[in-house]
Amino acid sequence: MxxxxxxxxxxxxxxxxxxxxxxxxxxxxxxxxxxxxxxxxxxxxxxxxxxxxxxxxxxxxxxxxxxEDRVFRIFATVAILTLLIFLVLTFFDYSFAR
Amino acid sequence: MNHSNAVQAHMHRDDYGAKIGMWLFLFTELILFGGLFIVYAVYRFTYGDGFSLASKELDTLVGMINTIVLLTSSLTMAMSITAIQQGRRRLSIGLVGATNALALVFMVNKYFEWTAKFHHGLFPGGKELLERTNGEILYFGLYYVMTGLHAIHVLIGMVIMTFMMVYLKTGHVNKDSFVKLENSGLYWHLVDLIWIFLFPLFYLIH
The missing domain is CATH 1.10.287 (Helix Hairpins)
Structure with a gap:
């Protein structure tokens, strides 16, 4: 290291x-x-x-x-997944709330 | 030899930490633009027809040219890092300069694109725009906010590139210490990444 x-x-x-x-x-x-x-x-x-x-x-x-080190890839994956979760949850909320 | 080692030990430098810091900043940028992409997705879902109608008014050719310009600027930026790693300082300065010039081309295109829209009254609060359907108004609102925020990032990128050219010239960024150039590159590629999604979402999906 x-x-x-x-x-x-x-x-x-x-x-x-x-x-x-x-x-x-x-x-x-x-x-x-x-x-x-x-x-x-x-x-x-x-x-x-x-x-x-x-x-x-x-x-x-x-x-x-x-x-790069694996840390960078893990960080990037977590960040993108977080955004995807926001997106998917927004659509769940939006599709059922009306 | 001993003396230079002692000097080295006193120069605190952490390139690894600098890069992690840069990536963390990029994630905040991702969430900033991501929020706008979510707004876009929801409104597109609700006002599909209005979005489709309004998106036909953007010039696909201009959008495509700007995409090619930004992709090429990312190439020159990436190559400038290889150049400085090989100790080719002047080549590196030239490549960062090319990145800056391409960023300027992008902004000039944007200027003409936006002024043409303004002339047709298609700007937030514009009379012609307000007479249209809600979907079209929302589309143009998001168009100006999202490509506008992106354009601000391009302008900031141009300032950063100018600093990098000076740093390369003075030797502050050199063969053994180039993390500043690498981080500028990461920022520039993020600007490119956002455009990669903005282009199809605003210019192509009818």
């Missing part, structure tokens, strides 16, 4: 970043193309799934979560 002053940094190559960036651009293209089609409910679902995939790519590679 020697964190502290030491910079035990994992150097990530430019190529990895460029690949992730190309992936993000492709997903942006796909999500715009899909939005042009009329798929009813699936339009929202696909848009949100693609946004989530893009978010995971940014968090794991650009924000280095993949290479």
């Amino acid at each position: 020697d964190h502290g002053t030491k910079n035990h940094a994992h150097v990530i190559g430019y190529g990895t970043y460029i690949l992730v960036w190309l992936g993000l651009l492709s997903f942006t293209g796909i999500t715009v193309a899909v939005a042009g089609m009329d798929l009813q409910f699936y339009n929202i679902a696909i848009a949100l799934i693609i946004a989530t995939v893009k978010a995971i790519m940014v968090m794991t590679i650009f924000m280095h979560l993949k290479f």
